[in-house]
Amino acid sequence: MLLEKCRFNFYIIWAVLILSCIPATKPDAKGNGEMMPFVTIDKGITSGNTGRSFLAIRTAQEWQDIWHQHSSHLTASPGLPPVDFSKEMVIAIFQGNKSTGGFSVEILRVEKSEVRLLVFYKERVPPPGSMVPQVLTQPYHMIKLQRMEGEVIFQHQ
Numbered sequence: 001m002l003l004e005k006c007r008f009n010f011y012i013i014w015a016v017l018i019l020s021c022i023p024a025t026k027p028d029a030k031g032n033g034e035m036m037p038f039v040t041i042d043k044g045i046t047s048g049n050t051g052r053s054f055l056a057i058r059t060a061q062e063w064q065d066i067w068h069q070h071s072s073h074l075t076a077s078p079g080l081p082p083v084d085f086s087k088e089m090v091i092a093i094f095q096g097n098k099s100t101g102g103f104s105v106e107i108l109r110v111e112k113s114e115v116r117l118l119v120f121y122k123e124r125v126p127p128p129g130s131m132v133p134q135v136l137t138q139p140y141h142m143i144k145l146q147r148m149e150g151e152v153i154f155q156h157q
Helices: 002-020 060-070
Strands: 036-043 054-059 087-095 104-112 116-124 140-146 151-154
Touching: 036 104, 054 060, 060 087, 087 104, 087 116, 104 140
Parallel strands: 116 151
Antiparallel strands: 036 140, 054 087, 087 140, 104 116
16 A cells, blocks of 8 residues: 555656656747737728738838728728838738628737737628628728737637
């Protein structure tokens, strides 16, 4: 009996020592990173960008090109929203053409790890049989936040 108790304690101590040697995991697509504050630049359901795209914009030229395409469907184009690309970057999600209303996209949160940025977003689709406007829409959401180099991963929620 005493021998069995000592053997049991030995296995417990051994397991604790082995588990304490396993390194902590880095933040992953499940979201364990540092939350990053952001500001919405524009969000809506009509855009000149008719293709589905997930963008990380880090230069003024890219921003100008995307904004020009986004506002190309408007008669009077709004001015280019200011972004200081030495300190900030833009994240944009465009859902592309949808055949009815009732669709939307929203960036929920952004998390930063040492090597990547995780962008968590939600897409809404109208329930089957629901009454929706019969009009083409192009849902989108654009935000600006502190500039970070490295990979950007978009994670659907």
